[in-house]
Amino acid sequence: MGSHLPYDRRYPNKFDIYKFKDPLIIGKSENNATIYNEYLNSVLYNDFIIEKIYEEVSSHSNFAGLVYFSDHAEDSFDTDLGHNPSAFTFDMTKIPVIVFLSDLYKKAYPDSYENLVNNKSKYFTNDSIYDFILSLMQV
Helix, strand or coil: CCCCCCCHHHCCCCCCCCCCCHHHHHHCHHHHHHHHHHHHHHHHHHHHHHHHHHHHCCCCCCCEEEECCCCCCCECCCCCCCHHHHHHHHHHHHHEEEEECHHHHHHHHHHHHHHHHCCCCCCCCCCHHHHHHHHHHCC
């Protein structure tokens, strides 16, 4: 379930790390700070899961790469809206896209790798994910 509401059900207790309470630090009421902390903990746990998947698949000799992206974002810092489509904000569209490529891939397809590096800070839309994956696979 990634980082969907209710956030506190998306991670085990040992990932209950974030406990910001001072509204001056995060700009939230104590109740909203709890929700925000739970969201941060869910992201931390999701990152942990991605790391474990990467560790497993990258250990295989034929590993070429791994792509991760979210289906949507959450607006949890400024408004606590989550991803409520009836109260849309632009922050709900900003998703993480992570690409891990092996050294073998980089050697075999240096132009593709260089193109990714040169464009890593540009906006990406997951509407293009099909074409992106085909391109990575040299199809």
